[in-house]
Amino acid sequence: TTMTSPAMTLQSNRSLLEIDRDHLIHPVTSFRGHETHGAILLESGKGMWLKDREGRDLLDAFAGLWCVNVGYGQDSIVEAAADQMRRLPYATGYFHFGSEPAVRLAQRLVELSPEGLDHVYFTLGGSDAVDSAIRYITHYYNAIGKPAKKQCIALERGYHGSSTTGAGLTALANFHRGFDLPLRWQHHIPSPYPYRSELEGDDAAIIARSVQQLRDKVAELGADNVAAFFCEPIQGSGGVIVPPVGWLKAMRAACTELDILLVADEVITAFGRTGPMFACEAEGMTPDLMTLAKGLTAGYVPMGAVLMSDKVYQGIADGAAADIVIGHGATYSGHPVSAAVGLEVLRLYTKGGILANGQRVGTRFAAGLAGIADHPMVGDTRGRGLLGAIELVANKGHKTRFDPALKLADRLFERGYRNGVIFRAFADNIIGLAPALCASDGEMDMIFARIRNTLDDLLEEADIRAAV
Ligand code: PMP
Numbered sequence: 126t127t128m129t130s131p132a133m134t135l136q137s138n139r140s141l142l143e144i145d146r147d148h149l150i151h152p153v154t155s156f157r158g159h160e161t162h163g164a165i166l167l168e169s170g171k172g173m174w175l176k177d178r179e180g181r182d183l184l185d186a187f188a189g190l191w192c193v194n195v196g197y198g199q200d201s202i203v204e205a206a207a208d209q210m211r212r213l214p215y216a217t218g219y220f221h222f223g224s225e226p227a228v229r230l231a232q233r234l235v236e237l238s239p240e241g242l243d244h245v246y247f248t249l250g251g252s253d254a255v256d257s258a259i260r261y262i263t264h265y266y267n268a269i270g271k272p273a274k275k276q277c278i279a280l281e282r283g284y285h286g287s288s289t290t291g292a293g294l295t296a297l298a299n300f301h302r303g304f305d306l307p308l309r310w311q312h313h314i315p316s317p318y319p320y321r322s323e324l325e326g327d328d329a330a331i332i333a334r335s336v337q338q339l340r341d342k343v344a345e346l347g348a349d350n351v352a353a354f355f356c357e358p359i360q361g362s363g364g365v366i367v368p369p370v371g372w373l374k375a376m377r378a379a380c381t382e383l384d385i386l387l388v389a390d391e392v393i394t395a396f397g398r399t400g401p402m403f404a405c406e407a408e409g410m411t412p413d414l415m416t417l418a419k420g421l422t423a424g425y426v427p428m429g430a431v432l433m434s435d436k437v438y439q440g441i442a443d444g445a446a447a448d449i450v451i452g453h454g455a456t457y458s459g460h461p462v463s464a465a466v467g468l469e470v471l472r473l474y475t476k477g478g479i480l481a482n483g484q485r486v487g488t489r490f491a492a493g494l495a496g497i498a499d500h501p502m503v504g505d506t507r508g509r510g511l512l513g514a515i516e517l518v519a520n521k522g523h524k525t526r527f528d529p530a531l532k533l534a535d536r537l538f539e540r541g542y543r544n545g546v547i548f549r550a551f552a553d554n555i556i557g558l559a560p561a562l563c564a565s566d567g568e569m570d571m572i573f574a575r576i577r578n579t580l581d582d583l584l585e586e587a588d589i590r591a592a593v
Contacts, residue, residue, distance in 0.1 A: 141166060141178075152287075153299070165542075170197025173561055173568045175547065186548045186572045188561045191361060191393045191512075192419035194483070195473050196563035202425050202469050209465035218247075218459040226464035233471050234432060237402050239411040242432040247459040251392035251418035252286030254429035255355075258388050258414045259290045260453050262352050265386075265437050268444020274385075275310050276346045278339065279355040282316040282363030285390055285416075294355050297363060312346065314338040316360060317368040320505040320516060320524070328369035335372060336379045343383050353386040353413075358404035361393040364555040365514030367507045374408040386413040386437070392429070396420030396470075397480040397562050399510035400487060413437055423470045428463035474562075483562030486569055487511055490560070493573035500580050501593055508558070515556040515576070519592045527554050527592055533583070540582050546575035 145164040150156070166178045173196055175183045188194055195202070209226060216224040231245040246261070248254040259277070266274040277294060284300075285291040292300040293307040301307060317335045324330045343351050358373050360366040373389075380387040389412035394404035398420060401407050405415070414437065418429030445451060457463070474480040487510050494506040494513050504518030517533065519525045527533045529552075538550040549557030560572060583589050 172196045172198060173564050182545060183542065184546045184568065184572055184575060186546055186558050186560045186576075188559050189424050190419070191398065191557075191559040192424035194396055194398065194420040194562050195423045195470060195477075195479050196561040199423075199425075199473065201473070202423070202466055205465045205469035206426065206462050209462045213461055216459075216461050217456065219454065223459060224461040224464065226461045226468055227459035230464040230467045230471075231459075233468065234417070234430060237471070238415065238432055239403060239405050241411040241434050242415055243435045244433040244438040246431045246433065247464070248418070248429035248431065249427050249455060249457055249460075250286075250429045251390075251416060252288045252291050252429075253455065254392065254416040254418055254431050255285045255291035255294070255388075255390060256288040257431045257453065258355075258416055259294075261431065261433065261437065261441060262386060262388075262414070264444070264451065264453070265440045266352055269440045271349075273350050274352045276312060276351045277310060277353050277355060278312045278314060278342050278346075278351065278385075280316045280357075280360065280363075281313045282318065282360055282366060283313075283355070283357060283390075284360070284362035285355060285357075286392075295362075312342055314342050316363065316366055317372055318366045319369065320507065328371065331369050332372045332375045335368070336375050339376065339379050340383065343385065348383055348385075351383070351385045353388050354380050355388045355390060357390045357392075358394045358408075359399060359509060359512055361512070361557070361559075362551075364516070364551050364553060365507065365512060365557050367509055367512075367514075371408070373405065374410045377408075377410040377412070380413075388412060388414045388416065390416045392416055392418045393559070394512065396423075397474055397483045397510070398512050398559065400484055401510075402474070402480065404509075421470065422463055422466045423473075425470070426460075426463045426466045428460065428467055479562045482564075483511055486562070486564050486566060489566045489569040490558075490564075493569060494558075497573055497577060497580075500577065502580050502584060502589075511558075511560055511562060511564075513558040515558070517554040517556070517580075527589075531588060531592060533589065536583060536586075536589075537579065540579045541576065544575045544579050544582070546572060546579065548576065 142163050146160055151159055167175050168178050169176045173185055175185050216222055234245050235243055246257055248257055279294040281296045283296050285294040293311040296313045317331050319325050377387055389405050391403055395417050413434045415432040422428045490511055494508050497503055498506045502517045503515055504521050504524050505516040507514050519527045533554050534550040534552050541548055
């Protein structure tokens with residue numbers, strides 16, 4: 126054993142931050158900004174709680190990055206991974222090889238997902254799930270003799286990952302700027318964003334207009350040229366935008382009529398995040414393809430998946446002779462350790478009661494959102510299940526956004542952190558919330574109490590007070 130004094134810990138902490146600054150590139154971060162800001166190093170976690178290296182206890186209201194749906198420190202997951210690593214740490218899916226966990230996990234996903242999604246391809250996360258969906262769709266239309274159908278449509282404010290193809294379907298400025306995106310076959314239609322729509326309050330009108338915008342875009346591109354419509358059932362990274370109930374089903378009907386595929390990107394919304402196992406389930410609809418990640422392994426190890434309808438699978442299968450390889454695949458597709466973790470995580474959701482707890486505590490979450498709506502800085506609260514947002518505005522009546530010069534999002538995050546709560550602070554001053562499904566009522570109330578304190582603290586700062 127080595128003895129470490131508090132001073133040594135501080136010393137090693139300081140040098141870790143320096144090493145981080147000099148060598149570690151962080152995802153979705155300003156390189157220059159990070160050099161001055163520095164890293165916030167997290168040390169351990171249990172349930173809803175994180176501990177940083179300074180020993181601060183933090184209530185995680187964002188489940189890591191909307192992924193740790195079962196909470197931190199679930200020992201049965203650790204054991205499932207360790208068992209599998211000891212038995213067989215790796216099996217390729219190439220050359221017809223495979224492993225039991227991958228086969229069983231595919232079976233479970235087919236059982237649990239909406240009727241009609243019968244085939245599963247495993248990825249490493251959400252970005253390559255979206256990219257794989259695009260590759261399979263391209264292959265499908267070539268295979269069935271409709272090679273012109275290549276144009277894809279997605280929503281403004283949508284997020285579909287960080288691959289070149291997925292970031293192009295994404296419609297958030299930072300993911301396009303400097304990356305020469307979107308690509309020429311990628312198109313966007315407006316987001317069904319009730320709070321920022323002049324149709325707010327008239328759900329039927331918002332849905333009808335969205336359907337019309339899809340029809341118009343397809344007409345503009347030519348129906349024979351359009352492959353697919355990609356959407357998140359609830360837009361996550363765009364600011365947790367909750368379309369009216371019935372929107373997804375209406376878009377499904379429109380896609381069927383227009384003869385284009387619908388890809389539901391459920392990377393955030395699946396696995397109980399919005400209540401049911403999958404958000405599509407609540408609308409009784411089946412997409413042609415579904416992309417999954419995050420909650421699939423609850424963030425304990427990396428894994429994603431693409432679920433595919435039999436129609437798409439058979440089209441691809443029929444398109445090439447039995448001795449022709451479909452050249453898409455990754456070394457770690459169907460990784461046995463990730464699959465073993467996925468199986469245990471799914472068991473925790475179902476038999477372990479975590480999905481049911483999430484549904485129960487969802488009521489408390491909704492009450493928390495409603496309760497904070499009266500705050501002078503809050504313009505809108507919205508959510509479904511345990512996915513929610515609090516949109517801050519300078520003027521409630523006019524829905525005026527805060528002046529970007531106030532750098533409110535950064536201050537919001539830092540204040541929250543000091544008050545012991547972690548949430549997402551989006552650039553346009555939307556607080557994103559996605560607590561783990563294992564939360565207690567008390568923890569849920571504590572999240573909202575700490576957010577309220579954070580808003581009150583900010584309102585005491587002169588420039589913010591003057592802006593409201
Ligand atoms: N699609 C959606 C809807 C997402 O929210 C994300 C991740 N936030 C992705 C795709 C990309 O997933 P990953 O970060 O695992 O590559």
